[in-house]
Amino acid sequence: MNLQKNTYRQQSDLANYCRTNILSGSLKVRKDRVHHYRRLVFNVVDDSLRSAYPLLNNLLPPKQWDLLVKEFFANHACQSTKIWQMPEEFYQYVISKESALKKKYPLMEDLMKFEWTEVELFMMENEAYPSFKTKGDWLNDVMIINPEYKILSFAYPVHIKNAKYITASDKGNYFLLGFREKETGKVQFMDISAIYTVIIENIAKEIKLIDIINALEGQLNFDSMDSMVQQIVPFLKKLKEKGFILGFKVE
Amino acid sequence: MNNYIGIGFRKEFSDEFLSSGKLKPGFIEVAPENWMGIGGYWKKIFKQVTEKYLVLAHGLSLSIGSPEDLDWTFLKQVKDFIKEYDIQIYSEHLSYSKCDNAHLYDLLPVPFTEDAIKHISNRIKHVQDFLEMKIAIENVSYYTPVAAEMTELEFINEIVSEADCNLLLDVNNVYVNAFNHKYNAIEFIHGLPLEKVSYIHMAGHEQVEPDLIIDTHGANVIELVYDLFDYTTRFVRPVPVLLERDFNIPDLEVLQDEINKLNRIISINWDLQNESTKKHIPAAV
Numbered sequence A: 001m002n003l004q005k006n007t008y009r010q011q012s013d014l015a016n017y018c019r020t021n022i023l024s025g026s027l028k029v030r031k032d033r034v035h036h037y038r039r040l041v042f043n044v045v046d047d048s049l050r051s052a053y054p055l056l057n058n059l060l061p062p063k064q065w066d067l068l069v070k071e072f073f074a075n076h077a078c079q080s081t082k083i084w085q086m087p088e089e090f091y092q093y094v095i096s097k098e099s100a101l102k103k104k105y106p107l108m109e110d111l112m113k114f115e116w117t118e119v120e121l122f123m124m125e126n127e128a129y130p131s132f133k134t135k136g137d138w139l140n141d142v143m144i145i146n147p148e149y150k151i152l153s154f155a156y157p158v159h160i161k162n163a164k165y166i167t168a169s170d171k172g173n174y175f176l177l178g179f180r181e182k183e184t185g186k187v188q189f190m191d192i193s194a195i196y197t198v199i200i201e202n203i204a205k206e207i208k209l210i211d212i213i214n215a216l217e218g219q220l221n222f223d224s225m226d227s228m229v230q231q232i233v234p235f236l237k238k239l240k241e242k243g244f245i246l247g248f249k250v251e
Numbered sequence B: 001m002n003n004y005i006g007i008g009f010r011k012e013f014s015d016e017f018l019s020s021g022k023l024k025p026g027f028i029e030v031a032p033e034n035w036m037g038i039g040g041y042w043k044k045i046f047k048q049v050t051e052k053y054l055v056l057a058h059g060l061s062l063s064i065g066s067p068e069d070l071d072w073t074f075l076k077q078v079k080d081f082i083k084e085y086d087i088q089i090y091s092e093h094l095s096y097s098k099c100d101n102a103h104l105y106d107l108l109p110v111p112f113t114e115d116a117i118k119h120i121s122n123r124i125k126h127v128q129d130f131l132e133m134k135i136a137i138e139n140v141s142y143y144t145p146v147a148a149e150m151t152e153l154e155f156i157n158e159i160v161s162e163a164d165c166n167l168l169l170d171v172n173n174v175y176v177n178a179f180n181h182k183y184n185a186i187e188f189i190h191g192l193p194l195e196k197v198s199y200i201h202m203a204g205h206e207q208v209e210p211d212l213i214i215d216t217h218g219a220n221v222i223e224l225v226y227d228l229f230d231y232t233t234r235f236v237r238p239v240p241v242l243l244e245r246d247f248n249i250p251d252l253e254v255l256q257d258e259i260n261k262l263n264r265i266i267s268i269n270w271d272l273q274n275e276s277t278k279k280h281i282p283a284a285v
């Protein structure tokens, strides 16, 4: 490195000041102006987090939000070169730390997971779309699904209810299917039950519905194979209408 | 109308830009960081824009002034992006936005010192070797010098000369710095290696204190900056000129008026009909 210790120190002190608001005595800058750098840098980070987490921002009192963002930016070295990806680091940071805030808002991690997943699904790179035919046999043909999806599980219904009104009594097992529509690029979410997460995961592995149902039969409270099929197929048809199930495999 | 004046492409106006035809830039400029490694809606929009307009790239995260090593993974992504969209100019800021392995997402001023010149020139050379093209380095606005041992002008000159790179001359930044640090903008312009200018930026700013202007890109270009542009372009060969507008985006007609105004100035100052200058035309759209 050609850089001398002192030059490096100055750069490090200035960057550190922008991250922490702590001004080193040895930093040789105009003290009447350097605060603009802290302000400008912090605003960029804060804006980016607000736009990624509008629901969390709305839930937390402004002071708590501000403290959280300041703490994150001071303690965490952001790695994303693309600023739209930086908010994921905020989520990971919150997950990794025990905090009084999370005790006060037990649904916080779920809410952040929900909000980040929406950004991620909207922005992520295109997946290769497999070829498929639109007509087929629900039971005996392999179904082809939209490759741009995620299934999330929550302890709190952050995808259904305004976070402000969610209480301890809402705690349970919730599942959410999120996917990106090919034509519009819009992200769609669907609340699904646990059994459908298993079915979708198996469909994704190109297992035929008949085989999925056979494997599940013993574990579920259905009177018969027929009643299972009668329940499941309409739901799958709905997923096809919405553009999650694309069609059937061309054998 | 020539194709020398471009616009910084923003998501905020993409819909109207593509559908209305109110804004007719000669080319567009984008930050690779905002458009690479994405898919879905924005990828589709970006594809439409790049099919219509020539694209130049102006980076945000390279952090050429960082103390630490270059991020080669990132540079590989930039290189692929440049190739994919056939980008003729990739520029970056003479500043740093990453330090101690942490990105800051804004531009911090580098100490004007001899060792920083060596360090940064070397980094520019490495980037140019890797990308197999010259890059253009932009003079940035700054609000305080940091442990400076020389003037900004000496610093820029030495870097451009040692790194053998091009200069992205931001005329608004010259104006802002001249105001903030009380020097003469015209003298500053004449002190720059004008033969190395390959690209020009124009933007608006905001005066926040009696003696301080912040480079916001959030307002129209002011008359005094147009004057400085008019003056400067008499001494620079024809190069692409970009209007930067990142915040408070007005009606597209207003941006087009600014483009027209820049066009009028260069039509007088540059002999754009002359065959020998045509090779610098950025966009034959």
Ligand SMILES: [Fe+2]
Pocket: B138, B170, B201, B202, B203, B244
């Ligand atoms: Fe600029």
